[in-house]
Amino acid sequence: MPELPDVEAFRAVLDDCARGALVDRVEVRDAGVLHGVSAQRFRRELEGRRFAEPERRGKWLLGRTDGPTVLLHFGMTGELHCAAPDDALAPHDRVVFTVGGDRQLRYRDQRKLKGLWLADRADVDRMIGEQGPDALGLDRAGFEARLAGRRGGVKSALTNQSVVAGLGNLLADEILWRAHLHPALAVRELTVAERVRLHTELTRTLNSAVRAGRVPPRASWLTGHREETDPVCPRCGTPLRWDRMAGRGTLWCPRCQPPGGGPSQSAAPSPP
Structure with a gap:
């Protein structure tokens, strides 16, 4: 399951691939990964927008634009990839953003346990506000x-x-x-x-x-x-x-992690 380090890597993918770029086209290949928004509205709200600097909050990735924010949660099998438009699509590429005329940001997810949401700026905190600090x-x-x-x-x-x-x-x-x-x-x-x-x-x-x-x-x-x-x-x-x-x-480990707590004096150094 993607955890914080994976999501931080996906944040870097979004940043490198799409930050500052115009969203030329949004292709929803499987609307089953969209939550609370239709494929038509998702495309309408995002085409013609520009991606801003993305943020990560725990396991959530916030794809900021100059309009609404795309909230991404990767569930068990979600991934984010940057590709060229003529690269072959993978079987589980669910949503494809063509950006900057020569790149595609692809949301890929085999099991579709989570997915993508669309939120106005005022709604982002309400939607993920029950989280603790990162x-x-x-x-x-x-x-x-x-x-x-x-x-x-x-x-x-x-x-x-x-x-x-x-x-x-x-x-x-x-x-x-x-x-x-x-x-x-x-x-x-x-x-x-x-x-x-x-x-x-x-x-x-x-x-x-x-x-x-x-x-x-x-x-x-x-x-x-x-x-x-x-x-x-x-x-x-x-x-x-x-x-x-x-x-x-x-x-x-039953030896390193006994039920009463680990020995602070003899604890081995952390591995690299």
């Missing part, structure tokens, strides 16, 4: 404030978009493994040191993943072992465990 720009004090008074487990808090926006299953598991914290550990039981460590690893993990343009499946990362039949911890070699937590399949 995880990448959250300082430690802000992070502490978001966790204050939370009930339930720490993974549930991290993946709750109203608490902090942009983190999904892969990132939450990676961050908790790096922070030596069991995913089911109650937020209210976190010590001060554990909260500091959690924020530190959240920031480090996000910055590294953004540089990679995705949550990278590196051998030194927990993420790099999710698809293995018998995965072992890349830090200590202990067999990893799968469980269902916060409604999601969760991968964790």
Whole structure:
């Protein structure tokens, strides 16, 4: 599922491909990815507009124009690509923006679980206003404030978009493994040191993943072992465990992430 680093990469695609460019033509090849707007209105409102600087808010991408804003959410399989007009269309290219006369911005999505919305400037905050602050720009004090008074487990808090926006299953598991914290550990039981460590690893993990343009499946990362039949911890070699937590399949290390919280003194450095 696209998470914050993927969406930041898609933001860069939109910025490089279409920023400042005139929208010459909008082709809605599958209206099933449009929400709250018809294909006819979507085309009418956007053709002749110019794309401005795009923004990312958590898992949402805001395609600003000099008129309405295109809100994009990528769900499980959504992607954004820049292509030449004569490049062959992919089977799952759902909406195609021809911009600047010589480029196409293509929204591609196999499963169509989310899609595109159209919003006036005043409506953007109303439509996505229930989100918490973007995880990448959250300082430690802000992070502490978001966790204050939370009930339930720490993974549930991290993946709750109203608490902090942009983190999904892969990132939450990676961050908790790096922070030596069991995913089911109650937020209210976190010590001060554990909260500091959690924020530190959240920031480090996000910055590294953004540089990679995705949550990278590196051998030194927990993420790099999710698809293995018998995965072992890349830090200590202990067999990893799968469980269902916060409604999601969760991968964790029983040695590095004991139920009582990780050892702050012996925590290994974060992998690159």
